[in-house]
Amino acid sequence: MHQPVPDHLDHRYRGEHPIRTLGHLFRPDRARLLLACALFVVKHSPIWLLPLITATVLDVVVQHGDQAELWQATGVLLFILVINYPLHQWYVRLLAGSIRRMGTTLRSALCRRMQQLSIGYHARVSSSVLQAKVVRDVEAVEQMVQQSSDMGLGAVVTLVGGLVVIGLRTPEFLPVFLVVVPAAGYLVMRLRGRLRTHNEEFRREVEHLSSRVGEMTTLIPITRAHGLERTALGRVDGSLRQVFAAGLRLDTMNGRFNSAAWVLLNILGVCCLTGSALVAYHGWLPVTPGDVVMLSSFFTVLTNSTTTLLGLAPVISKGLESVRSAGEVLQAPDLESNAGKAGVERVTGRIDFERVGFSYGDEAPAVDGFTLTARPGETIALVGASGAGKSTVLNLLIGFIRPTSGRILLDGTDMAALDLRSYRRFLSVVPQESILFEGSIRDNVTYGLGDTDEETLLGALRDANALEFVERLPDGLETVVGERGARLSGGQKQRLAIARALIRDPRVLVLDEATSALDNRSEALVQEALARLVHGRTVFVVAHRLSTIRGADRIVVMDGGRIAETGTHGELLERGGVYAGLQPASR
CATH class of the missing domain: 3.40.50.300 (P-loop containing nucleotide triphosphate hydrolases)
Known part of the structure; x- marks a missing residue:
């Protein structure tokens, strides 16, 4: 169904943070997105509840506690596992519909703006570049939102849920776990600037290549008629080499970023695990065997969640850069101004x-x-x-x-x-x-x-x-x-x-x-x-x-x-x- 878009054209895209722009694009679907997030929290709860239930079961076994606790824990876990399927389907329907509507609205707004921009603008900007913005940039925004929602929301829910469980069951260890999140955030802030620079460079090179390929296909009859195939291929090869170099630099930076994050977080995890084991061994704090197992599991779960968040940084950086790229068209000032002017009802031809x-x-x-x-x-x-x-x-x-x-x-x-x-x-x-x-x-x-x-x-x-x-x-x-x-x-x-x-x-x-x-x-x-x-x-x-x-x-x-x-x-x-x-x- 066609979505109305004039309000999206009137929005101020240029000069504002892309997150604010995304908020504007998703405004009609706010209720659906909030419901989707609530459904996700419930359906994702087994990930951060499992270490707690495992600790409860282990303590019942080791301490020969009441079997009712065992059956109660098992029943809770089975229930949330069974309802995961219908909740997941509902979540996907809400989220996917919102993302697709956003993408359709953004593409429609871009196409509408292209019709409003002056012929002078179209003479300056390659049609291949504009095509890339409508197809590739909007796709990158959709992928960013989809992956951020699935992987990012999952990581955040796991982190919050795990920290809440630790804070309630073993509050003495909460400060130790809280070190992991600030460390990850600091790493992201330090490297995001460089990632954004490389993403911008790569985008410009791809747009230049798209323009070169479009030019080459248009000139094929002239190229063939004058035997200039090698010259035409040489021009494209130069752009290909630039895209290769920019892409390799981007991939190298992403590789360094992900590797450094993984090593750092796992070192923190090993230190926390060893510390909790020593505390339980010497009896310095009232920690049960189940708590040690729970803490050990949470170290892995929370470390993976933080690593996932760090791994999303390139995707988010690329998506936000694509939002900026679309904004370049949506707020291009070179418009043919017709608003408020008198319509022509009849022409005699003078x-x-x-x-x-x-x-x-x-x-x-x-x-x-x-x-x-x-x-x-x-x-x-x-x-x-x-x-x-x-x-x-x-x-x-x-x-x-x-x-x-x-x-x-x-x-x-x-x-x-x-x-x-x-x-x-x-x-x-x-x-x-x-x-x-x-x-x-x-x-x-x-x-x-x-x-x-x-x-x-x-x-x-x-x-x-x-x-x-x-x-x-x-x-x-x-x-x-x-x-x-x-x-x-x-x-x-x-x-x-x-x-x-x-x-x-x-x-x-x-x-x-x-x-x-x-x-x-x-x-x-x-x-x-x-x-x-x-x-x-x-x-x-x-x-x-x-x-x-x-x-x-x-x-x-x-x-x-x-x-x-x-x-x-x-x-x-x-x-x-x-x-x-x-x-x-x-x-």
Whole structure:
């Protein structure tokens, strides 16, 4: 079941201790977790009750005491052993459900935040890194909570139960046992800092490797075409060596930590055992043979429990670091802010750029003093050399980025005051390379529209010149296109992208190099489909091919982020300016 997550997005993750963050994530399940802990205490009681019952039985045997005590002790132990099974099932159901809900909520919150983060953020942060946070980091948090609950809670309950029994039966030895816990805590505090440093280093190296592998798989066609397999593998091998070195350092540190803890705790145990035996032997304190056996058993049990707690330190450290890692996304400040802004209910298609400027960081302006008015139904082509600012203008129009100076008006309203999500319902984009997901042709064309009648779908495919090849496919509309449309040609994918735009009946259309990667036949089909698509809509088109731009109502020539000249194709050629100089490359 989908869990509501807006409150999880509003929480302040960055700058607070991860334990507090976990407390926030588990807040809806507090009652279940408290009940699970209570059940665990009861079901786990045989571990710390067994030494006490053993001591009672041994004293009855040695001292020939009342047999009723023997049967009473046996009955208590058998009862708590029998009820362990149902209590354990109940505990697992409560705990596992809470952990899975937390993981689902955290993953949902991460995915929701990714949808809210700006395109600039996604341009800076690798998709592989974000994927690792959603999958690997959340899994590490789940594992930390699961192991801490099972092993950690068991160790704590055993320690507390054992110390209570010792305090009630042989209080003289309680101070001796209390030395073990502070010693373990001190060791954890000393080493946790170094473990955290190594965990952070290892996480960064794994994220870097994930990014490298993602890059390698994306570039495989180019790598294969140029015979650069060895170069690509060399880049990945460098990351693999760094992951190996960071992992080995982490494992070595964990090994030293666990070994030192085990040796120290067992030395303490031997000392305590020898001391209690000498006390009983010389009769310095009223200690029975059963007490010696009980103390001996508790030394082992409590030492193992403390060792377990120490062994959890790397898991906890890794889990808390994963909480911090998720917090980096959940509190990333680079958001597209739409909250509280006016929704767009209707678009006629008038776009006004008023002295718009935009800079990427401290770099020179990518767009500077850009002033342009697009009338409803007008087609405007943006041309210019690489780096002239064409793509930046399109990104400003779509709302991927906001102007750093000037303003953009939609039908007379400043877009800075509008909820861009509602504006984009009236906008469609046909990029250079159509992006399809691994689903059917029907799903890809109607993506996000819900139920669409067959006639509308077929009409969009027909107008996009796509129906002719769709009907030839074995499964027709239900044909699965493969990952990123791998089973289709470039022209087929582009025509599906046009069908996707047509079926939405947009008022504003953006064509970004929509035909540049096509052969002549595919381009002719796509151009014919585009002619139907642009009719009656406000269109901004970026293209290098003359055939794509010569029919535009106005051509805007850009140079260095500014408008160099505007006019129709014929007017600009007659002037012999910048546009005329671009024509040999355009052909």
